[in-house]
Amino acid sequence: MSDVPLQKLFNALPRAFIPEKASGIDAITHFALSGEKGGDWTVTIQDQKISVVAGLPPESPTLTLHADAQDILDIFSGKLDITRAYMQGKLRVTGNFGLAYKLSTLFRVDEELFRSLQ
Helix, strand or coil, X not given: CXXXXXXXXXXXXXXXXXXXXXXCCCEEEEEEEECCCCEEXXXXXXXXXXXXXXXXXXXXXXXXXXXXXXXXXXXXXXXXXXXXXXXXXXXXXXXXXXXXXHHCCCECCCHHHHHCCC
């Protein structure tokens, strides 16, 4: 997973998205990623649909996740548990903390899905 660019990861998020688990969620999440592979990504979930775009959100996000890009890649591949990442300070949350917890249940996290990106 270490060679997967963020563009490929975020392009894959709609395939990993589980819409039935997103009932009632209307949120803009900003991924503020640092490190060599870092960048800004905006994930919008509304009406059980997802949109993913590179860059800063057009309006104030409901949630911002701050992390090193590699840690996000590891979380989505299943190599790093999201709770452990938070407890170790590898993931910082600004905004709706409850949404951050819920967000982790809205995507299939498995190495097989992301192995195809390499």
